Amino acid sequence: MSRLEILFQKQSKRVLNVYCTAGYPNLNSTLPIMESLQSNGANIIELGMPYSDPLADGEVIQSSSQMALNNGMTIEVLFEQLSSMRNTIHLPVVLMGYMNPILQYGFEAFCKKAKQVGIDGLILPDLPLYEFENGYGKIISENGLDFIFLVTPETPETRLRKLDSLSTGFLYAVSSSATTGKDKDFSKVAQYLQRITSMGLKNPILVGFGIKDKESFDAVNVYTNGAIIGSAYISALSKGGDIEQCTKQFLNEVLGN
Amino acid sequence: MSIFNTQNDYQTPSAEGYYGEFGGAFIPEMLYENVATLQSQYLKIMQDPSFKAEVDALLKDYVGRPTPLFLAERLSKEIGATIYLKREDLCHTGAHKINNTIGQIILAQRLGKTKIIAETGAGQHGVATATVCALKGMECVVYMGEKDIERQAPNVARMKMLGAKVVPAKSGSKTLKDATNEAIRAWINEPNETHYIIGSVVGPHPYPDMVARFQSVISEEIRTQLKQITGNELPTHVVACVGGGSNAAGAFYHFLNEASVALIAVEAAGHGVNSGLSAATTQLGTHGILHGSKSIVMQTKDGQVVEPHSISAGLDYPGIGPLHAYLYESKRGTFLSATDEEALASAFHISETEGIIPALETAHAFSVLPKLNLKPTDVVVICLSGRGDKDLDTYMKYIKD
Numbered sequence: 001m002s003r004l005e006i007l008f009q010k011q012s013k014r015v016l017n018v019y020c021t022a023g024y025p026n027l028n029s030t031l032p033i034m035e036s037l038q039s040n041g042a043n044i045i046e047l048g049m050p051y052s053d054p055l056a057d058g059e060v061i062q063s064s065s066q067m068a069l070n071n072g073m074t075i076e077v078l079f080e081q082l083s084s085m086r087n088t089i090h091l092p093v094v095l096m097g098y099m100n101p102i103l104q105y106g107f108e109a110f111c112k113k114a115k116q117v118g119i120d121g122l123i124l125p126d127l128p129l130y131e132f133e134n135g136y137g138k139i140i141s142e143n144g145l146d147f148i149f150l151v152t153p154e155t156p157e158t159r160l161r162k163l164d165s166l167s168t169g170f171l172y173a174v175s176s177s178a179t180t181g182k183d184k185d186f187s188k189v190a191q192y193l194q195r196i197t198s199m200g201l202k203n204p205i206l207v208g209f210g211i212k213d214k215e216s217f218d219a220v221n222v223y224t225n226g227a228i229i230g231s232a233y234i235s236a237l238s239k240g241g242d243i244e245q246c247t248k249q250f251l252n253e254v255l256g257n
Numbered sequence: 258m259s260i261f262n263t264q265n266d267y268q269t270p271s272a273e274g275y276y277g278e279f280g281g282a283f284i285p286e287m288l289y290e291n292v293a294t295l296q297s298q299y300l301k302i303m304q305d306p307s308f309k310a311e312v313d314a315l316l317k318d319y320v321g322r323p324t325p326l327f328l329a330e331r332l333s334k335e336i337g338a339t340i341y342l343k344r345e346d347l348c349h350t351g352a353h354k355i356n357n358t359i360g361q362i363i364l365a366q367r368l369g370k371t372k373i374i375a376e377t378g379a380g381q382h383g384v385a386t387a388t389v390c391a392l393k394g395m396e397c398v399v400y401m402g403e404k405d406i407e408r409q410a411p412n413v414a415r416m417k418m419l420g421a422k423v424v425p426a427k428s429g430s431k432t433l434k435d436a437t438n439e440a441i442r443a444w445i446n447e448p449n450e451t452h453y454i455i456g457s458v459v460g461p462h463p464y465p466d467m468v469a470r471f472q473s474v475i476s477e478e479i480r481t482q483l484k485q486i487t488g489n490e491l492p493t494h495v496v497a498c499v500g501g502g503s504n505a506a507g508a509f510y511h512f513l514n515e516a517s518v519a520l521i522a523v524e525a526a527g528h529g530v531n532s533g534l535s536a537a538t539t540q541l542g543t544h545g546i547l548h549g550s551k552s553i554v555m556q557t558k559d560g561q562v563v564e565p566h567s568i569s570a571g572l573d574y575p576g577i578g579p580l581h582a583y584l585y586e587s588k589r590g591t592f593l594s595a596t597d598e599e600a601l602a603s604a605f606h607i608s609e610t611e612g613i614i615p616a617l618e619t620a621h622a623f624s625v626l627p628k629l630n631l632k633p634t635d636v637v638v639i640c641l642s643g644r645g646d647k648d649l650d651t652y653m654k655y656i657k658d
Contacts, residue, residue, distance in 0.1 A: 051560075051561065052429065052561040052562045053429070053434070053438055053547065053548075053562050055284075055285060055438060055441050055442065055445075055548075055549075056285040056287065056445070058442070059428075062428060063428075066428075066429075069561060074559040075559065075560075076559070098546075099283055099546050100545045100546045100547070100554070100556070100560045100562070101559055101560030101561065102560070103544070103545060103546065103560065104543075104545065104556065104558060104559060104560030105559075105560065125285040125286070126283045126284060126285055126546065126549070127283070128282060128283060128284060128286075128289070130273060130281075130282070131281065131283065149286065150285065150286040150287070151286060152286055152287050152289075154287075154289075154290040154448065154449075155286065155289065155290070156290075159289075163286075174286070174287060
């Protein structure tokens with residue numbers, strides 16, 4: 001059983017996935033941030049691999065990615081940083097990123113190495129269903145990695161069921177068709193979440209895009225198994241100061257501790 | 258693999274938008290509905306006789322098509338071959354870009370869209386989009402790199418006068434690549450009512466094919482005109498500049514499957530291909546994914562897209578359309594390049610010998626003529642893709658009193 005499966009078996013509500021950009025704010029802050037997230041109540045760590053042209057991300061994450069690239073972050077450096085992560089990190093860790101840097105590294109080599117360092121799953125927003133089914137999906141599953149598809153309020157039901165059937169770990173529900181970090185009209189979001197959570201899907205559902213504080217986290221948890229926070233945490237980190245202090249304060253606020 | 262186009266037909270990508278191994282639609286799920294609708298509808302709509310009639314009428318009476326095929330006598334004499342200029346600079350708004358925006362806006366209306374967004378580099382596509390939006394009463398937002406806004410001020414003013422909102426792209430290199438990122442993001446944020454008019458043969462399937470088809474009117478006319486003038490509808494060479502590659506795709510289109518016609522694509526070498534300040538994608542790039550399609554991309558070994566350089570904003574792009582990547586890899590096309598300096602020299606030379614001030618982009622195409630080893634019997638068509646008014650600020654710096 002994968003770490004993600006075990007997690008959702010133990011905990012079906014208020015699962016908190018926190019996104020951070022590898023190599024941000026400093027090249028070597030990746031692991032300290034992960035440790036800090038783990039000790040302060042996060043349940044899943046989503047590690048963003050920085051890319052120069054991140055189409056599905058908003059301004060906050062894009063600028064953190066640019067800074068991480070300026071700091072010297074690459075996939076190779078990241079794997080080096082993660083090579084001993086399983087000595088301290090027991091949470092599920094998923095990598096989020098874009099296809100181009102992975103293709104340059106070598107898709108199969110990337111999956112192998114990811115598994116080797118203890119990565120549990122992948123979120124690749126610009127790997128579409130058609131390409132997944134035409135080869136990439138096989139490589140991912142052969143290497144024992146989960147793959148998490150995104151679904152949106154515009155995804156038709158038959159397609160949504162298909163994306164659910166091919167996803168393992170969880171399903172990433174985008175709260176509206178928007179790049180990360182924009183405010184949402186919540187009643188529409190609630191309707192959408194109600195609709196997809198009553199479909200009897202095989203995967204747990206985490207909702208992302210627009211979740212930023214206790215209020216929004218609590219609101220979506222009425223419907224889903226949990227949520228993903230990205231831009232809000234990166235914004236908190238961008239204010240500078242001690243990583244542990246900042247993470248503790250941020251997660252305590254979100255979780256209402 | 259099934260995704261490969263095995264028909265050896267350069268005009269038609271596979272059902273999934275592949276030219277050889279280039280193309281596809283690497284887009285986030287948030288754009289799926291919009292792109293899938295376009296994929297399933299674009300050919301149906303484009304082949305509808307009433308659609309064709311509406312587009313053709315506007316191309317004739319609004320754009321001024323067919324554009325002339327002009328025999329450049331002094332240039333022919335100098336080069337030692339027969340050289341024709343396809344006068345896309347005489348299109349309304351001053352460049353070939355409007356061929357595509359007319360088609361896409363009518364297509365967008367048929368899809369029920371009310372708002373248009375576009376990216377622009379030199380501003381020609383932005384102006385063409387703003388123009389047709391004004392004509393059709395559609396809301397128009399154009400994304401343009403902050404750096405390009407500075408160097409193409411007249412086009413920014415034109416777009417504003419035409420009622421478009423111009424939004425500066427402030428990320429990355431602040432040029433065409435980043436304007437495209439911002440436009441795609443804007444589309445993700447309001448996909449339902451909006452159509453995104455990509456200005457070149459780039460982007461996810463069906464854009465490369467759709468834009469090539471809308472631009473193919475250029476080569477359709479060249480064939481007819483050459484036949485009338487010379488009795489032979491096939492030239493020996495077609496020459497066009499390539500950034501993303503829309504005017505080249507249009508000028509090549511009806512010759513793609515005519516093996517006797519040499520297709521010459523001219524990229525921007527900037528300060529020189531190996532200077533570190535260049536936009537010669539096929540020379541400097543490797544296989545990768547940019548803006549939703551697999552192609553040749555200028556990038557680091559770690560897969561980060563690099564900032565290109567060209568004196569012409571319209572060629573300042575680190576990728577190339579998947580059709581062109583396929584023409585390059587299959588050797589169907591010949592890819593040459595011209596430096597900033599060579600393009601400037603050509604712009605002055607063509608102005609002085611033919612009385613036509615070309616756009617900086619277009620000037621690149623002229624620069625390769627002496628390198629083609631042309632024979633007196635050769636018949637060369639150069640796509641004169643745009644006029645140079647927008648580049649006067651740059652040209653004025655080099656005018657010798």
